[in-house]
Amino acid sequence: MSTSRGVIHTLVELIRKTINRDPLFFVNSGLFVVGLITSLRSAGHVLYNYAENICLSTVHVRAEDPLYNDIIRWMNDHVFRNRNFLSVLAQTTNNSDSDKTLIRSPPLDSDKLISYRQVEDNSILELKPFHGSRFFRFKQTWMLFSHAASSPDSIRPPQLDMNTPLKLQCLSLSLSPMKKFLDEVRAYSRTVSVSSITIYRTTAYSQGIIRWSSVASRPSRDISTVILDKHKKQALLRDINEYLHPHTRQWYANHGIPYRRGYLFSGPPGTGKTSLASAIAGVFGLDIYVLSLLDPTMTESHFTSLFSEVPARCVVLLEDVDAAGLNRDDSDSGQNSTSRSPSKTPNTSVSLSGLLNAIDGVSSHEGRILIMTTNAPQQLDRALIRPGRVDIHVRFELPSQEELRDLFLSLYSDMYQNVDFSLGEQKREMTRMNEMAVHFAGCLPERQFSLAEIQGFLLQYKRQPEGACDNVRSWVEEMEYGEMQEGVAVGRI
């Protein structure tokens, strides 16, 4: 102990002699500066927290809220564009039909096989600002955008950190500038996505958490390209239009009826059930939330909470409900219910009562459109399809002659609507195409093949309607032979 004291003393003496000053002066000054900085920092924190409570308005947005993507899009398009940032998120977006690709590709009719590594960069590399904070000005107000790297209350696992919540702040005694900003963000999002729909599916995270996440945003399918009896289609669109109207919501409220509407689309595979659901979402500008009872990670409580989390106006698509094999036991269904279908072992951990509760229980959202699709409506429990849960049943069938003609015309319509044609040429081409459509449909047996199968055949002749007409008979023979041999009909080359 005394030795180390002696060493320190000698060292201090040595420094004093060398610099001609007392070294303890520097030590004391250093301690004073550190103390000052620490006190200033904590005073700063106190002041900041005080200011935050008094005059900073703050909005937090969770990653699973649709507003999150809207804000990120607005920020990217208005604030981050053309600025240099050092912390960025590198994101590869596939864009297989970019204009560059179209220009560089050799003509389609050439026999040359194309390697797409050389022709194009069909993926775009985007560099987006990532974690951090940015000040920006919105209508005379300075705002602070903060995107946190992680958040203590985030339910996301670490690998999904990029989806952690964001925070917006501005110096204001009221929330009104913030509301204006959020209104602007939503209006902008509506204008840029006016002709597209966003599809949400469920994603399972660790700790048994399941959340909605957007999987695609794509141009909506034009309803005229979905082939279905004209009267059925119109009646369905009228019904949905009336249901969605705000007056109807009021009417339901006045009469104490839960404001919900359900549709059942039934029919053989490949007859257009999913296509119609997606086209309906496009017509009414709604997003689609797809749920599957067969999802192995889905429990009954997940199912109920997911149902209650969908927005007030949207399409909830429950596909292939028959495949889950949900039926009541003899004991609780009564005679009628069980006599309709052979009982099956359920392929889902959601029970029938759980499904019914999710559809119309107290926590189920009002205003949404529920569309269930099935290949076997006769196997569905009556309780599931009773009015109130299913209000309209649309039956899809294998196509009639008229529908076969419609499919042919819909796939080749761009050939007679060619803008380079004069009006006279367009008319002549249209007449020729109509004649080919009649011939094509005449070669196919009615109500034997699905439109998906026939579309598969026509896709081999994308720009050659004559080729489709010439080869359709032999295709039918092959398909019938294939069905006899294998029980499955697929196209062959």
Ligand SMILES: Nc1ncnc2c1ncn2[C@@H]1O[C@H](COP(=O)(O)OP(=O)(O)OP(=O)(O)O)[C@@H](O)[C@H]1O
């Ligand atoms: N009625 C139709 N109108 C237009 N296209 C159709 C129609 N039916 C099928 N198709 C075409 O066939 C393909 C499959 O259609 P879709 O997925 O809508 O059938 P589905 O009835 O939902 O089949 P599944 O019961 O197997 O889910 C799509 O590419 C679609 O373009």
